[in-house]
Amino acid sequence: xxxxxxxxxxxYILAVELFGFIMLYPFLKEILKGVFPAEIIAFIxxxxxxxxxxxxxxxxxxxxxxxxIILISMFSGFSLAILSRIYRVNIVLFALSITLSTxxxxxxxxxxxxxxxxxxLTLNVINELIYLIGVGEGAVKYLLPAFKVFYxxxxxxxxxxxxxxxxxxxxxxxxxxxxAPYTLQYIENISTIAFIAGGSMGYAVLWISKQKSHAT
Numbered sequence: 001x002x003x004x005x006x007x008x009x010x011x012y013i014l015a016v017e018l019f020g021f022i023m024l025y026p027f028l029k030e031i032l033k034g035v036f037p038a039e040i041i042a043f044i045x046x047x048x049x050x051x052x053x054x055x056x057x058x059x060x061x062x063x064x065x066x067x068x069i070i071l072i073s074m075f076s077g078f079s080l081a082i083l084s085r086i087y088r089v090n091i092v093l094f095a096l097s098i099t100l101s102t103x104x105x106x107x108x109x110x111x112x113x114x115x116x117x118x119x120x121l122t123l124n125v126i127n128e129l130i131y132l133i134g135v136g137e138g139a140v141k142y143l144l145p146a147f148k149v150f151y152x153x154x155x156x157x158x159x160x161x162x163x164x165x166x167x168x169x170x171x172x173x174x175x176x177x178x179x180a181p182y183t184l185q186y187i188e189n190i191s192t193i194a195f196i197a198g199g200s201m202g203y204a205v206l207w208i209s210k211q212k213s214h215a216t
Contacts, residue, residue: 004176005176008169008176011169012169012170012173013058015162015166016058016061016062016065016166017050017057017058017061018162019061019065019162019163020049020050020060020061021046021047021050022158022159022162023061023064023159024046024049025046026150026152026155028041028042028046029042062166065163065166065167066187066190068143069163069167069187069191070187070194071142072135072191073134073135073138073195074194074195074197074198074201075141075142075198076141076142076195076198077194077195077196077197077199077200077201077202078198078199078201078202079141128171128174132164132168132171134191134195135164135167135191136164136167139160139163139164140160143159143163144156144160147160
């Protein structure tokens with residue numbers, strides 16, 4: 001493993017651990033409120049949970065991030081259908097993303113010139129950049145307000161920024177030929193399905209509301 005790959009892996013692990021620390025520490029401090037010294041005990045318990053139970057904590061955090069990304073994608077698809085005037089840019093990006101996802105599959109599974117196969121890497125890179133744009137937009141719009149319910153403003157912003165950073169590092173690890181946790185490695189495909197499902201629900205709500213308005 002090269003130095004760049006090593007640093008990328010370390011950055012990924014540190015981002016996940018920091019995300020877990022910011023999530024867990026305020027809850028433990030609140031639970032231990034009134035116990036002296038609450039901050040120190042909460043800090044020690046948080047560090048212990050993230051180090052002694054490293055593998056369990058690591059995969060639990062990445063699972064939470066994966067679930068959050070899926071929900072973000074679904075809500076983004078729903079908003080795209082309901083608020084189509086605001087999300088016209090998303091419609092273009094999503095249509096482009098579907099195209100870029102389909103073309104590499106066709107190139108890889110059909111008898112096409114070898115030079116055409118070289119396009120798959122470029123198309124995948126562009127598609128993953130669109131994926132990151134969608135995650136970033138959805139995280140700021142949906143996840144940040146949800147974090148603010150449970151955390152202070154600075155903590156909520158830090159969690160949102162770390163989630164986006166972890167998604168970027170996940171894609172970067174794949175570009176570098178390294179493996180990210182299974183829960184995040186294939187999240188793009190599931191996110192696309194969730195986006196379509198959310199959009200379908202949004203259009204269904206619009207259709208039902210139109211039917212009710214015509215009936216009245």
